[in-house]
Amino acid sequence: MELISVSQLSVDRRLQGISLNLCAGEVLGILGANGAGKSTLLHCLAGIQEYQGEVLLQGHPLTRVPERQRAQQVGFLPQSSQSAWALSVRDVISLGRLPWGDSNTEAIVQAATATGVTDWLERPVDRLSGGQQARVWLARVLAGQPRVLLADEPVASLDLRQQQVVLDLLRDYAAGGCGVMLSIHDLSLAARYCDRLALLHEGRLLALGGVAEVLTVEYLQQAFAVDAYIDLQGQPPIVIPR
């Protein structure tokens, strides 16, 4: 089932004529160099960036879906999160219920359990390490139980173990019948964890499709101006600059 369908999406000069879709149960990776438009694309889908073109959320134009209803359907994890106040982990996760206007304890406990943060529920979030915080921010989005989860570079600045934890979580979430779209710089991780990839270059969609279709020497040369070593058959797959 198609959760999100984007056609001819443009934002000033930052994005031009993007068309893609996100289906239930899949993880779609958004790739591209810095400034290619990954974050802008995710912002459009999260409803916090104006755009030209059409975005359908489960068949309905996104701009016509009431904001609160949209927020119940689409969860957004920004690139960098920070709490202005020393909120407890429990309070941060509860914020995920804001679009619903309730404090669904079950959803909150479920999100905390899935992300493995139950031991620190009463601790102030600003006293946790970067990796621990990343899981709390993710738990906040999961508590809202969105059908579509948008994550902007969720594993940037995380150590290897935390990268694995967060990406496994996102995979599991998609497996439950939801759609996950994430931007990611690590192409090896993208190859391992994503079902499909979209490669952006200077605001345009350069390639869209399965991992092997997108991660080719030619496309990577064009998008990142590097000669890449690609081994998609290996376990795990490897994509690194030569």
Add this chain to the structure above:
Amino acid sequence: MARLITPVLLVMLLLVTLLSLSVGSTAVDVWAGLLDFFNERQSLGAIVVGDIRLPRTLIALAVGAALGLSGAALQGLLRNPLAEPGLTGASQGAALGAASVFYFGLFPTLGAAAPSVAGLIGAALALMLMLALAGSARSHMVIMAGLAISTLCGAALATVLNFAPNPYAMQELVFWLLGSVSERGMDHLWLLLPALLVGTVLIMSQRRLLSGLSLGDQVARSMGLNYRYGSIMIVLGAALLVGSSVAVAGSIGFVGLLVPHLLRPLVQHRPERLLIPAALAGAILVCWADIFVRLLPPGRELKLGVLTSLLGAPLFIWLVWKERKQWN
């Protein structure tokens, strides 16, 4: 603790109100005086308690609540514990408006309420200028535009002081600016109350936004909260509260900055839960400070705004010190 804070503050508010009604240079029976006042019976008690202490107490409470609430709301909106109600430019605008009365003799028919009316108009003008200049309610734009308008009003105020027609007008103006709730009547309260009510409603209607803004405006907007509309409502509400309180009582410093800061740990740092306690504690603090002013030996009166600054500044220094130790 978080649940107890509001009831505890309410009890303290009641106690400080009663204390304020009973403290003064004349010893009178508070209850008898109040009864006489409400039954419109002429007596010494009715005059002292009803005509003098009651308005003074209620104005102190209202001004304190306005400052505490607007401080808490602005700190939440701007995500900055150092945000201060004066930041919107409204308080300097109010001061300038009031100063113009002393200088130009505006609104002669309004008598003692003239500075307050002019202050309200000044606050409203400063606020409109600030919002027009900021263009949106993005926090750094509000801070910059607020600072610009504050500076402009401050410069105009300095000019008014510079060219004061006579030393008495200047003295009157300076004393008024120092902040006080004495010699105010019920008509001042009627000026303050509507602004207090509207400002409070505006701010309280945006509690969800304040809560979501803890994680930044991107997250708040992605959670379906209308940041643009909501933040304008909060700035408007805060400016109404501050403008009207400065218009009635002059500038009373540090309450709006310190009260939310001190209470924050008691409400688990949640910005939306801070609002009501900050209003109550602001009211208690200003009323308490006013009682203290009245208890000082007779003679030249220590102005309320001077006292809150004298008490607030060391407290602020202590807070900075505490913060520094946390980072070391």
